[in-house]
Amino acid sequence: MRQTGRPSLNPRMLIGAVIIKHILNLDDREIVAQITENMYLQYFLGYSFYTKEAPFDPSLFVDIRKRLSEELIAEMNEKIHGFSMERSSPNPDKDKKDNGPRGGEVSHKGEVIFDATVCPQDIAYPTDIGLLNKARKIPEEIIDELHYKNRVGKKPRTYRKNARKKYLKVAQNRNPSRKTIRKGIKAQLQFLRRNFNTLEKA
Template identity: 30%
Template sequence: MVPEQLPIFKDLNPYSGQIDTNNRWIKLAKLVPWEEMDVIYQKHFDTKKLSVIKNCRLIMGLILGQMFLELSDREIVDYFHENPYFQYFCGKDTFVAKLDSKIVHPSLLSKRRRRLGASYTQQFEQEMVIALKKKGLIKGKKLTLDATVFPANITHPNDVKLLNAVREYLCKTILDVKNSIDPNRNIRTYKRVARKVYLTFQKTKRKTKTFIRKQRKKMIQYVNRNINQLDTLLAEAKTQIIQEGSPIKQWRYDQIVNKLNVAKRILDQQLHMATTKGRKVANRIVSFHWPEIRPMVRGKEGKCVEFGPKAHVALVDGYALLDHAQFDSFHEGIRLDESLNKHIDRFDTLPTIVLADQLYSNRDNRALLKEKEISHSFKHVGRPSNETRAAQRKRKTQFKKRQGQRNHIEALFGHLKKRFNLNRLTWTVPGGATMQIQLGLIAANLYRAAGSA
């Protein structure tokens, strides 16, 4: 059991233990299931190293603080040393001053995200639901469903800009590998000429279709040349690695090969669009440094296309839970059955009502809800029923009321993106986008629970 920490910082002036117990960090600390999460956290490490690793409460406290305050890794570590209340939230019972070194190096947070993975945040969400149920804050009677795209932190892509990003990486890597193998060798990458082509494109205000095609063709030629040059160098480096005489480490070689494969896929896609004069290609890559991202055609005013993972979110009694997230587009209307099964796993019962927009109102979903005796917010279909005018007015009024209740999830999406560090996803580790979305939802749930407690 974790001992009670209040009063805190007894020897800290001017507080001397008299600290506001209504502070948000103290309230939030009481809601997080630290003990349960620590048990799960320790399973990700060797038992012999548990005495030296940073504990769960410190690491998860810092990461949750990022979601509340919308800070980077470096900024949240600096904030830790500035705020005694936040130090209490992270499990410290005495004030930790920033003297010669910080409590943790900022890079450790990224390493822990990589080690823990998305499965840990899913377990975190499950433990949070259990804690909220024990406090009577969530009951699971009303389920609201919708999907949204959380934008990733990438520049708005175009073909020439994407090819230039690939070219710059290839030129830099060619120089590094060449200097490792033979510093005296000369390789013509045409990087200065290609850079001028790119700058000319960027500075041109009015770009005609012919001009865009010409500049893209030039960039394709430069990228193709650089890929062939790097392929040749890597073949030589592999021979030296086999003979155990290469200055390039195996992990570095594998890293370059992975990036080179992405560059080749981008080149193939751009070459296909250039030769067919088309604008569509399957599984189109829009970011060289985050190749999982796909364009999501949304059709919204001002946001015709969005770039980031699409998330299917369930809103239960005002608390947001993540049902599914992926970079490839999907139709949320066919995921109702999956959401109902997850609702049963969380609450051991079905909801009494499902609120969703008309994308969910297909025949299969209507039949499913009818079979399970769950009411819904879908529009009445079929022939006009033989009901009185009073009954018709009542049904229409009920439909408008339920659609108004469904709109709460739309407001929630805007609140999450503006307030809980989900406006620009930045975690590029494997599964990092899902982790950031799930922790953002957890932070929003904690904030709501602290206000209700």
């Protein structure tokens, strides 16, 4: 028998969308747009992969608000906060051991602020010359592996030291000019083309 009507949604998605709405303080359409564009919000809602499709129609928030009151949302937030504080609280047995036989209270109490927008600073921005530098290393590793398995004749030259030197000349420049960038990209493309030609001859 064919089913009609709107398909059911995961309760985690609905409750998570309401929590996001109350935290960001946005309207219904903007919340759906933010969820569609933000992979972190989709992960919070239980998605296993990123998708560009909207999770549901913004009009669904009207039905959600009828069933979930503001008091219930506040209660859910309190429970989530309490659960996170319990997991982050130190082990009392370990504290007694560290503080000696007397035990005692921990003197370094404070307030922890969680920020989901923080990201590591050591993530390199994907520039064209950086991607070319990574692509250049792949055929170099293949050439090394092929020569290691079949040691016949001399190892083909890859000029990797010269290529890395030219890459660092651009990458370590805080404000390179367009001419410098074009010159560096052209050099990396030449090294990459030479490595592929070497692999074709092998």
